[in-house]
Amino acid sequence: MTSRSDVAPRHRVAAVVVAVMVALATVASPAPVGAQPYTRDLDISYLDIAADNPHGERPGGFTTALPTDPDELRSALESARAAGVAPERYGTLTRQYWLAVGAENAGIDLGGWDPARGLEATLDTVDKVYVNYLRLHNSHDGFWWTGMAGLAGMSFAAGFWDLDDVGGLLGVPGVHELGAGVGGALVGIPWEQAQDMPADVRLLATVGPTLRQADVDWYLHRLLIMQRNIFMDMVPMHEAYAAEGMPAIEELAASGAYDDYVVEAWRQLDSGTPEGRSEALMRMASREQNQIIADQWDATAAGRGDVGRVLTYITTIGGAPDIPGASALGAFGPLTVRADVGGRPTVLHTPLPGFNWADREPRWEYIEQDLVPAFRSLVRDRPHEVPRYLGVEFRPRAEQNRILARLPAFVGQMTTGWVIAPAPVPPVPAPAPGAPTSEVLAG
Template sequence: MTTRFSRLVTAALAPILVTGSLALSPIAGALDLDGYLGLPLTNRLSNVEGGGVHSALPYDLPTLERLVGEARESGLPASTYSALLLQYRLVQSTEQAGIDLESWDPFEGFAANRSNMIKSYRYYQDFQLSHRELQWAGMGGQVGGDFGGGIADIEWVTQMYDTPGLQQAARDIINHVETAFGPEAVAQLPGGLSVLADHAGDITTEDLYWFVTQVVIMQKAIYSDLMPMHYVYANEGLPGLEEMHRAGIFGDDIMDAWRDVASGDPDRIAHGNMTLLNREQGWVVSQMWDDVRGYKDGLGESFTYMMTLAGSPSVAGVPALRDYKPVTLQGTLPDGRGATLHTPLPSWDWSVYEQRWEYVTTQLLPRYRDEVEHNWPALKAKLQVPYEQQFEAARATSRIPQILGDVVHATYVTIP
């Protein structure tokens, strides 16, 4: 009797065997597996609820290992147990990172998830320290702490928005531009600045909590997608990743990326890591950032622009987000002369995928690669700093009013 036919017979006899004295543990195990086949990845990006990829799946690692083993032995296509397989890999990675997946709920906000965030990024950096080719993990750990430490603490963010100087500083910048070039020039300023000037006083604590929670959801979404792959690569190599590929957990592009990462060739390694990074910024969080920016008819743009003002990756040689592509406006002075206004405000918004990806590929990626290939001792020392210290060193969010105030003084006009 074939394995597949045996499973059909088992399913047909289930009512008898479960209720009668002939119920045997091997058959019960097979029935257990049947209940986990074909499950959809309803919570794959952690944006539905806390926990794993589907609420029906177990969290006990020995149980998951047994079920996945049965699924493999059954001869069924890997795609029929993709949710079970991803849950298994996710639990393996979270246990190794010291995180309890079942209780990991990003909807509880930053304070409840602070420890998990720090453990996550420590885990990222540990992959880089043990595998020089895992550059996405190293850069993700370093930059993740920069952003997490800078914007995720609801108490600091609330304090910032309660500061009257924030809205006034944004208004001062706009008034400065209007005085120099007129109202037409104001329309060329970043939309997030105008939202801050007009509506910062309307932002509630609930709005801020929602924003911070979205950031926490994104952080877990990125972990849930990419860390199981890293765990498998480090512990089982390409064969383990090929099973995930056959299961449909990721496509050909990501499988090829992992082959590049494992190749030993510096250019292929860099390309593979770039593909993983594009998956993170494109496939995983792109729509989430769009949703944040569009929150309450555009009020969310004040949050995303604020983040662009505050963000300052600690990768050596990488400019702060606000220093990349600053605003320059062409206009006409009251006396008719043409002039250019220069102001140290970012002309872009981190939440816009195309703008974010340009910054990543022209600034972050090449400079981080250079650190790995040419300045490894310094990078290694930086990554070995206790993550709590790295996290706290990134707290720049409360300085936003000061940053905006400095912009007014640093704005100037040049005349050809």
């Protein structure tokens, strides 16, 4: 962290001004809370600023009250530090600065990054987000979460590209075809099993064929917001640690935006041990899914009537992260339905996933039990294989994950891989030693 003696001469005057203004504000009246217009001459305008864009739903940084130029933000940050201002008073400034650094390193224009512009206008930025995660991983051997995010992003970005092409999995023709195919499969199974199908499957069969392009565009907008939200939360911490280590993480935490759970992740990462890095990976994955975007997934699944459930379930059907050893979502938790058919216990095996990615508990179960262990095994136990997966060009690798090229086979698998079989009879437990047999009881 920069000390008073390190401040450049041109900033010392600004530091004195800040100190005097803080003292006057303390004596005369409380410091103003909320966004104040940015002025180059009044450093106190950087203090006590509320974040009016905390979840990345609009272009810019965390607040419209501050610039997004990293040089200007750095000058103000150094002045606040040198003046001895409490870190919580310039917390939004700190986050905005490290976000601006991260965006500049990723080649992303924060002012032009607007999810409301839609997919076609932001596809280049979608790619840059995941390319940057890979860059961060390859710049520090402890940044395991960014490596996992980059690899998973190869599949996610491929899905975005598919969505951008007519007839892709979530293009309206693809949705209609998948919904109609599943509906046809349901017609061919016994009613006892059909009636026990999860609501998501029934909605796919009934609502899926009726979706419009506006529904798909709405869903894409929701995904773009979540992608931006994750970047805004996680990248500033990685950039801060890469530049200034744990003191910068502690300073960010003082803003109130980062809790002890994730700060402990950085302490574990900072230990440099495989065990510490493994714990950091799990904690950062938990922050991403259980804190940053958990509410947004809930709102998306509940949005637009039944449309949210249908589209989040289709995303689950196509989910297959490009991480060696990780399972496709349907393979991790396949849907099986047990029912008595004609008085005989039967089980229906389907090619569909038995959960919806948008639901918190099964999503975290998959990440905790499958995705994180698979990536951890790669980076911790097989480091010699890492360059093959993480030292590659992003777009060519992501192209291999596109569903569009395999859509006919994919839809065929989803609509024909239904098997009804007798349910296995549970074994009869052996009687405990000394227990009376049925013959004895009968006599």
